[in-house]
Amino acid sequence: MIKKTNPSLKDVAAAAGVSVTTVSRLVNGSLDLPYHTKKRIEDAIKSLNYRPNPHARRLSMGRSDTIGLVVPEIANPFFSTLVAAVEQAADERKLAVSLHATLNRAGREIEYLQLIERNHVDGLIFITNHPDDGALASLINRSGKVIIVDEDVPGSKAPKLFCDNDHGGYLAGLHLAEHGHSHVLFIGGDERMISARRRFDGLMRALHERHGDKAKVDRYAGEYTIDYGRKAAVRYLEERHEATAIFASSDEIAIGLIEVFKDRNVSVPNDVSIIGFDDVGPLHLFAPPLTVIRQPVRQLGRRALELLLETNWQEWKPSASEELLPVEIVVRNSVAPPAK
């Protein structure tokens, strides 16, 4: 076969014997294919030396060449890093980003969602961090061209992109169980939120697998903030809580916890083990360096923009499908066998 200098998706599809759409979706990572199909496409890409051209893609949904991005708390490094990834990816496509921080309040969220209706942006990436009473979902369903990221808005009909929260909880639980912990305190968000529910469920499953009926998980629910982490630490100490390990479901919560434990000379991991979630901040420089479940925060941002740009909004049918990005465990020094 003679190699063309600039092979197209069509060339790859022909060589692999599949449709252009299938190749496109594989290239964009949005489709799980049978192993052999995937292999055929990958071989074709390799032999043709095909390279997707990022600049060729263009948001063809509207005319502003600006996409909107709505986040709850911009001071939280998880969100600000996600935002930076969207901005970077948008820049590569010569799109502007109009960014809005809602302070996690429904009124402000609704105001910003209306930006789409006023045509200031062509589409929106939307992140909320509190349970919805239905108002958000109905506005999202009316607006269209919205990608929901990180936390669900139940009842909203939009493409959804989350990290694999359940597996994150499971990895944390497995690590704690392997160090001998059967009684764990989960500190995370409101249980109506899927991030909290799935992480909790995964944690529970791992502990039960390893410790059977001995497994026990308690729960403190609050905001993903340093301040809530501090309050939870004080409560844990004042209650003389018997859990030997804590799963802190965000960097911010972990920072608040560690601050209080340090002030009160509670040693991590000698007195209590901690495993965190996010790994966006400089947790590797802490004393001790924090063991965490790492979220693919930059990939979440990049992929959210891809979904917004690549969804065929004319043809898109509301579905329950959601895309999950993988998480991983980063083992450092904050988990040890229980003291008692």
Place this chain on the structure above:
Amino acid sequence: MIKKTNPSLKDVAAAAGVSVTTVSRLVNGSLDLPYHTKKRIEDAIKSLNYRPNPHARRLSMGRSDTIGLVVPEIANPFFSTLVAAVEQAADERKLAVSLHATLNRAGREIEYLQLIERNHVDGLIFITNHPDDGALASLINRSGKVIIVDEDVPGSKAPKLFCDNDHGGYLAGLHLAEHGHSHVLFIGGDERMISARRRFDGLMRALHERHGDKAKVDRYAGEYTIDYGRKAAVRYLEERHEATAIFASSDEIAIGLIEVFKDRNVSVPNDVSIIGFDDVGPLHLFAPPLTVIRQPVRQLGRRALELLLETNWQEWKPSASEELLPVEIVVRNSVAPPAK
């Protein structure tokens, strides 16, 4: 005169013998009045104990009820925290914020500055983080209604708000000098930027005051990023640099430095002392906790919004005046007497 519990603008106007509109405009800073009129209104405000309701204030410059905020790197916690403070203050005044991250690139900055001209925002808070070739300054001068924050755009005629960089450098220098350091390495931004220049000058002055001719300051210049901090650390070690202390001119640079030193078993502060600048991240939880100059980052955000709303843009005359917010030193454990 009997004081009413909640005097209104109308009461003030009646007492001063002027129209409600005149009082309102004075209170909002949008009208320059003859001295005696102003005095009469101010006296009436005082004697009636009138307090303007901040929620009643409204940006009356345009019609969008949206202010723009342009920052270089949103993933940098210094900027994301500043942004959060602006958002909070805007929310209290029922204003929306349209936020844009420029990736610190002139092209993207210019694009966002043009938002004002397209009337999408009523005014702009602008932060850049690289030297300007004159293009930004001329666009800012044409746009008007811009507040420049954190880093100067030389030649731009706009109200300017910075932290007291010179004093920050001086406090750092004094602390290092008092611990016996006379040879310090300054790691910060390009010397064409006032943040870098002023911090360097302040550092230099303090060391000279204490150590006279023995004082020596070397300089590595680069970006305010973790990556640059890592590179600077490697260079410091490979050059076997003789400075016994490092002034890292941002949290991000300090994080990069400490990462490399930790990997290579260089002990802080036994082998080298470090003092940081910003104190936005969780540096108090590091091993060792980092001594820093703390920027008033949230106040910078709040004050920037106030300046935007309270400047009388019709009357404002370009001037060289700038407002400086105070910094402070937070002493922790990363500075000790020199080893050698």
